[in-house]
Amino acid sequence: MPHYDLELQPPAPFTEVSITNFATGQSVYLPGKVDTGAGITVIPERVVRDLVLPKAGEMLCQSYDGARIWHPVHYVDLDVAGYHLPYTKVVSTARTYVLLGRDVLNQFILTLDGKALVFDLRDP
Amino acid sequence: MFNDEVIPLVKTLDIKEARAIYGPDLPSPEEMLEEPVLIRREGKPYAIAISLDDYRRFQEWREKTEREAQIQAQNAAWEKERAAFYRLKPQLLQTQKGLYVAVHGGQVVDADADERSLAIRFFEKHGQVPVYIGLVSEQPPIIEMGGPELTHCAAL
Numbered sequence: 001m002p003h004y005d006l007e008l009q010p011p012a013p014f015t016e017v018s019i020t021n022f023a024t025g026q027s028v029y030l031p032g033k034v035d036t037g038a039g040i041t042v043i044p045e046r047v048v049r050d051l052v053l054p055k056a057g058e059m060l061c062q063s064y065d066g067a068r069i070w071h072p073v074h075y076v077d078l079d080v081a082g083y084h085l086p087y088t089k090v091v092s093t094a095r096t097y098v099l100l101g102r103d104v105l106n107q108f109i110l111t112l113d114g115k116a117l118v119f120d121l122r123d124p
Numbered sequence: 125m126f127n128d129e130v131i132p133l134v135k136t137l138d139i140k141e142a143r144a145i146y147g148p149d150l151p152s153p154e155e156m157l158e159e160p161v162l163i164r165r166e167g168k169p170y171a172i173a174i175s176l177d178d179y180r181r182f183q184e185w186r187e188k189t190e191r192e193a194q195i196q197a198q199n200a201a202w203e204k205e206r207a208a209f210y211r212l213k214p215q216l217l218q219t220q221k222g223l224y225v226a227v228h229g230g231q232v233v234d235a236d237a238d239e240r241s242l243a244i245r246f247f248e249k250h251g252q253v254p255v256y257i258g259l260v261s262e263q264p265p266i267i268e269m270g271g272p273e274l275t276h277c278a279a280l
Contacts (some may be wrong), residue, residue: 009274023252038270052191054198056243057257058206060264064271073257075243087244091267099270 004117013119018079021051031097038101081121201254209256216260227256
């Protein structure tokens, strides 16, 4: 369910994300933060271990401070706000929740109402 | 070798028949929870009884160990495909520059200008096998990560 997480200051838009290893069918459910500043969706390294996700590439990522780091790439089935996105490319880093980047967000109509702290994610 | 010397168990239970485990010599459930119990049949180590909590911990450890072994094997196979990509890259720059390629079994098995189309085609054809999917370019593309997040706010 899309919602603003008020624990974060300032509050941030989150929605539930399911990550599935398409070969085994095993899934995990995690909160995913809508992050229009990210060029790619990021999953926690723990999920890679839990689902035994193989690497399929690597990507040079640049953080907000200009630091560049190579991160492993994986392909997973994502379910975001009720929409199924098979074979989605993601990178993994040491974090606790998912970052939904523009690669995924640009497949939706995303309406952010920061004043009311509500948002909507719909497939056109 | 599996014997009393290498397994420092405090309790042992000798049985001759299956029903003996229901006999009066069986440690109480409380005692069984305290430490593993070695069960011997005809004087030889036969099995070990452990508490359910210990068994659950053992299962978690075993699953974690198996997953780590799988990941190590996957990573080793992937490193070979990655090495093949970089070995082939000079000639790929001559023939497939600007395309994404899928390297599997040490050779390019497919290519496409659209990475997602290539990935879907590859995985639907081959399943989840070792592969390196990469862009044939002189410089790697740089992707933006997310911005900083405040972890706590100090009261002013």
